[in-house]
Amino acid sequence: MKILLSNDDGFRAPGLVALYEALKDLGQVDVVAPEHNNSAKSNALTLHSPLYVNQAPNGFRYVNGTPADCVHIALTGLLGYKPDLVVSGINNGANMGDDTLYSGTVGAAMEGYLFGIPAIAFSQVERQWAHIESAAQVARELVQQLMHSHSTEGLPWLLNVNIPNRPRAELKPLRVTRLGRRHAAEPVITQVNPRGETMYWIGSAGPAKDDREGTDFHATHLGHVSLTPLHVDLTEYPSLSLWAQRLEEGAA
């Protein structure tokens, strides 16, 4: 089993270190992660400045780019082999509902998926890494389970896993969920810098709007580990005929 490991919080993040420690004896695990925090960078690629790869004393390789850059570089030349699995995380904070569109953690996993490799994004629901060992243990158990069921062979897939911050014994079983929705983000925050210029800070993500039963929000709120299979095709299929009809009417 060859695993490529990345994240969006940067190569020093406790969530990445804990995940590496939990997975390292399951096979060959190579880490290629961003040098700095790249949360909310989604699938962004760096096209207009050079990328450099360096190696930390612990063997982790780090890149002055985005999470997707890291996985892209790894898969297109740096590793020199095709991993069986791409794992991203463990993120410092939830990636549920609309978060998945912004998330660099999901973006790193999605880059693997786009290259035809099964991929998992792991996030811990509340920030600050409480019970990070517990989340890493859950990640290890899931990867082992997928290995034993030969799930990494055949078609690629993309899983988004959110783990409540609880001791392992207090975590409820894994639930397969759909994405919920969030309310619009909180208002932008403005401050004035020492030179009298106005600075704008993007506000926090909104609270859950759709957290009904069956969603990732609902499951994690109850203490379950949430697993949502994702796909990449954003086409709204039920609206195809509606839009064709509208355009036809406009042309008449």
Ligand code: MN
């Ligand atoms: Mn992050």
